[in-house]
Amino acid sequence: MSRPLSIIIVEPDRDRALLIVDSLRAAGDFDIQVIAEPTSLARQIQARQPDVVLIDIENPSRDMLEELALASGPQDRAVAMFVDRSAEGLSTAAIEAGVSAYVVDGMQPGRVKPVLDAAITRFRMFQRMRTELAETKRALEERKVIDRAKGMLMKARGVSEDEAYAILRKAAMDQGKRVADVAQALVTAAGLLG
Amino acid sequence: MSATTLSVGFIPLVDAAPLVLAQEMGFAAEEGITLDLRRAPSWSSLRDMLSFGKVEAAHMLSPVPIATALGLGGAGAPLSAVSVLSVNGNVIGISRALADRLRDAGHDFAFNDARAAGLALIAASGAGLRIGVPFPFSMHAELVYYWLSALGLPAPQSVSVRTVPPPLMGDAIRAGEIDAFCVGEPWGSQAVEDGMGELLLPGSAIWAFAPEKVLAMRADWAEAEAMLRGRLIRAVWRAGRWLGDPASTSLAAEILARPGYLDLPADILDRALSGRLVLSGRGEERSVPDFLTFHRSAATFPWRSQAEWIGLQLAARTGLDRTAAKSAAARVFRTDLHRAALSGLSASLPTASSRIEGGVTEPTAVPADVGQLILGRDRFFDGRIFDPDLA
Incomplete structure (x- = not known):
């Protein structure tokens, strides 16, 4: 039995963050943390070593996460955006729904899929709410x-x-x-x- | 016949001007296209929008398509740079506390001497200097690494280069997250305006002809849509030529200031476009010739040697194979497509596709397809040259 996937959600809005956490919990047993504050985002994430990071595509702080793709030391775990030929449909769906996922290198796509599916569904709902409000x-x-x-x-x-x-x-x-x-x-x- | 609409992504920066003005001044319409300009929230999102076909073309940091070709930062679709949108246009700013220390130590803020400014900065801050840049793969990062390494402060050992979104540079300084930044306009001027920092140097003082942003498209789209690709390159080239005329500056600033584009006061945008920068809250002004170039010196021409320089810098820092990186990078800058699109126009393009970067110390006439082409200075501040045949 492997340990549960650890997931970090970057989301400044507390209510939205809770909704995302709920959706993920319904999809499986995960170790979930929320980061609301963009300050030192990359270092906060590096310190916690998650398997997956989820962030709203509209969040300008997302660029800070790109640093994580450059593992600078042997202890660092490279984090790549979830773009895999076998999962292209999933990546496109994620982008359309407005969420980007960073997944640690070497993670099996099958383990990440339920997380992404749940996140995509939740973010689609956010998008609908946003459109309705506008x-x-x-x-x-x-x-x-x-x-x-x-x-x-x-x-x-x-x-x-x-x-x-x-x-x-x-x-x-x-x-x-x-x-x-x-x-x-x-x-x-x-x-x-x- | 109705115009074909192309969706084009951009980041709210002054150097998005060629795309915005191509649409607003009718250069796109002249080519029978309409640009649906989409403002993106971050460079990574814009790269992904392009990769996944949400936009057909994009305003892009020149190193991003090259990083993608090297497998760095996401593994999206291969991208091509078919034009350079702008040359230079960045500023280096420092916290007010650091600026005071430099001033106390006698630095003159001449704003044109990268060596003097860099040595003063290193002396005042010492090891552990933290510099914010907008993206890990950016000319900003490359200039900072090049500049400080040449002055004996190697990164990442002695300097920490961190990613901070441009509009948040001022806030990051206030929060004590960074001591300095290298950012595209108007965000340096905005930090000055907000009282968060002072400007130390224009990027052009480090490399006088640094390719800053490119017109990027998916490599497969560029191949499949030769007609549209050509129309877009021409519309943007004409917009750049219009922007290169000083008489266009005020109008360009007014248009860029609109809510759908930058949504900031036109007078702040005007500083970069006119090359007259305000360094600090005390109002000291410096005039920087060629602070941001859209047209002069065949600025739009995507030199293969520029791509190779970027590719080798990235390879050196990430431990990739140099030879492979150099040839992968060279394939990203599509000199051939740029040339093909502009043939038949009055564009003076060089007959060569590669050159010695940093080799032009004084304006020099070079062989061109049409008319006369004068290449402006392109030197690196430390006088080094990059000869792609020897690298």
Whole structure:
């Protein structure tokens, strides 16, 4: 019976880190540690000698881990990004999901696969949440702009709110644009006219 | 006919300018392409995006495709450098405490003498100097190793070169993680602006013609997409020529400052583009001719000898076989593809594909395909030369 794989997760957001830990625990018996602080990241990891390091692709501190690929002494264990011809599909899936994995040289792909599978699933979920949040924010902002444009039309042309919206919608249809874009153009133009 | 869209990754740095301006100034459109510029969070992520086909081309540190060819740092797809995007453009900065020590010891911050600045730095910091660079495979790291080794401070025994993401250089100094850094603009100027450090030297004072960033693509993509490859090389070359005109500086800074690109004040970006750098919070300014070069001296030409120099430096440090490293590196810089793309334009390209690096001590006319080509100084600060035929 070999010892459990040791995994380090680099993640500054505590809630996200906990979710990743939960996903990994559900996938197997691993020794998991979380590093939140990017300071001396490479040395913190070197000191703990993990088998696998997981980090968000969007994390700018990721470049610090590249140093680990250059084992500088005989005691150091080289860490390579998990790019293996046999596992190309897995690497691509990881990149698409937004996670990068560093795996110690010589590790059997079969031992790492459950870790990566779990991480990929979790990061895909994060990505979906991120997209949803961005969409919600955009929708809210568009509504604000449309409201402002309606207000301007009501004032300038003495129409009701419904009529103002109808004017915007007609202009949008005539120009083959979205109502939000027409509203934005009106607000921008009004700003320029002062 | 609608333009073909190419996705191109970049890191928010002033030297991403040829890609940004190729799109914004219409040089890409002239070639019938649209560049979908994607800002990447780190060099390793950008390399992987390129390797795995998430982008078709990328702004890349010149040593990265070579390191990949040598099997260093991830084992991604083979990459080709089809143009040099920029020559020089880095700065070396030091903590304010260290700057005070240098000043007390009489250093003049002339900003042009790598030997004097290096000896002053070594005297003030002694062994155990910690220098931040953006990436283990970068011209920044190569310049620092070359400079300090030549002055008797061998790495890694006496100096620790650490990776720190460019925007965090100032923070790393404040946290006491590093004493100095070598970084691309605008991050050196930003550290000065934030009161975190002072500038000691431009990278060009160490090597006057260091290939800094390249236009990288997957080797198999470059072979398969000859038409698109040529269009992209030409669009970027024209953008570089436009950037080489001092009259373009202000507009280039304004465009790069936009939120989608660098999202920083234009006046800070202007320093690198105009070569007028502010060294410290006290406002001392130094003018550096050719601080960052996009066009002059056939700057875009990917000399095989440049690749060989980088390959041999990497091999020496990682204990790889020198001969194999040299020939693997030479195959990465695609002099042939660059030349093919620009034939028929008014580009003055050298007829040679390799040269003695560090051998031009005064501007010299050399044989060119078209017109006249003057190569500017390319010397190393210690006067050494690199002759690829003898290396």
